[in-house]
Amino acid sequence: MGVSMETAEVWIERWERQQQHYAVAREERFTVIGDVVEHITTGRPRPLLLDLGCGPGSLAARLAARLPDAGIVAVDMDPLLLELGRTHHADTARFVDAVIGEADWTDVLALEGPLDAVVSSTALHYLSERTLLRTYRSLFALLRPGGALVNGDHFTLDDRRCADLTAMVGRRRAERSRTREHEDWRSWWAAAAEDPELADLFAQREKRRAASGNHDGNDNDLPLACHVELLRAAGFAHVTPVWQYGDSHVLVALKD
Template identity: 55%
Template sequence: MGMSTATAARWVERWECQQERYAVDREERFTVIADVVEHSTADRPAPLVLDLGCGPGSLAARLAGRLPAAEVLAVDADPLLLELGSAYYGHHLRYVEAVIGAPGWLDALGLDRPVDAVVSTTALHYLGEGTLRDVYRDVAGRLRPGGVLVNGDHIRPDAAAISELAAHVGRRHAERHSTLTPEDWESWWSGVVADPELAPLLSRSGGRAHPPCEGNDLSVSEHLTLLREAGFAHAGAVWQFGSSHVVVAVR
């Protein structure tokens, strides 16, 4: 028996709330990413879009709503998050389990044509610098000419003094807009583990909550350097609020 829609809705809604803690003006960031993808795929009748580190599919679902003709693949390493998303968002997305950056990870996606856009939000900072370099190169190799990589994430400005100010601006914004919700990442996962309805899925996945985090603290210019080295013709930030950036690279 699959997960009920009610159970999925409860946990996805809690996911949305706790994620507000970690992305300054998260909904606007999603909108900016969708704007970039929509513009970049305007001449494609059925664009292929990948969402890397999708979680339950928050961004992927918004993209599917904005681009109803698109095929949106939601990719994550965590089977529980994928199951929650599949039960909640239904047939609008195709969910694929893959560890981003692992050897042959793109082969697990079953891609049958070049990709038009690759997006990610609040996910790629979990990768170590070497892994991220490989992922950028892998993605560049699968994008069509003119295709885009759009990454919305915590990326620090280059100068330390500006980085400190950007972090302060982000905190003040969160305080003004009451986005510092009581639940955080750890308490969300603790709740998941304690929910008997989710125990069978946790058991099937070996009790794994999420893959280990290598992490990186790359600045904006360091990301842009990696992207150009990976084969992207152009790269730059198109949006920033505090330390939250949307970086776009064009193949």
């Protein structure tokens, strides 16, 4: 059920381009996440990182290039994206198939020790509030003292007028960044479904999505303030956004 390196390279390159439709200032966000992780892991000879909702390994690959001595565990539930990542980024991370937030999901990670940092980018917004709190608590338990959870995502604000303003700024930035060559999410998946080499993985993905009731586009719509409250309830004493462009933020939670 594996894919060739050539096929993985083609689809990951197309993935990188289509993601520019959704992640405002994506490369800058990745850089800021790397800044935080590098700061948190200073002096650690082989930091251990967990990438949540890793997809085909976009963030993991950037962190591996910046922190070559780090051990990275990348987790996702999508079999097709995981296989693309395993093939194209074989030396970047250990890719794990797991459903974030399910009971005992952290057991399958087979971690070698406490985590130095947990990272995520536009991946946790589909979890319900209850599941998100449970996930934050499990991650708090996995982190070493002084470790951090670093989440880059689009967060609304409680104030509706401010939320409208930040969304507009982000939308304008995204529009300026696009070219006619950029696919969107739906067109990428539609094209991938037509590739014979991905057929088995695509069928497995569709079967899993149907069984779980998960559909693309689901969003918990939780505002930034709610994420901060949930992180504090999970045990994180220090929570702050460290970067913002429009409604795109990098939110950091520190464990004492």
